[in-house]
Amino acid sequence: MPSGSSASEISYVGEDDSDFFRNLHGRTINNMNSIYLLPADEDETKRFGLHQRMMQFVFEGKNYVGPVRETLQFGQHRRILDLGTGSGLW
Known part of the structure; x- marks a missing residue:
């Protein structure tokens, strides 16, 4: 990463997810962010994947x-903002 840039990342590998996730109406919800209310479970990951494939179809790949x-060809300060790729699938 270029100097002066910053990024935040949370990664976790473990068996006890109780600090990071909670169950709400049978769905796993992110417990780290009260604003993001969509589930964080396998069904949601599949939904994101389907959405990604549909958008690729709509935008012809x-x-x-x-x-x-x-x-991006012009100017000194070229930056790209990723507004949420969901599962990170490109």
């Missing part, structure tokens, strides 16, 4: 729309 390549 492209991961973005708009003049991204042209925009």
Whole structure:
């Protein structure tokens, strides 16, 4: 990562998920963020995957729309903001 950049990442591997997730109406919910209310379970991961495939179909296999390549060719400060890829599937 370039100097001056920062990123935050939470990763976890373990058996006791009680601090990170809670059960609500039979679904696993992220316990770390009270704003993000969508489930964080296998069914939700499958839904994200289906949504990704549908969007790729709609956008004819492209991961973005708009003049991204042209925009990134000009200027010193080129940055891309990922607004949530869900499972991270591209």
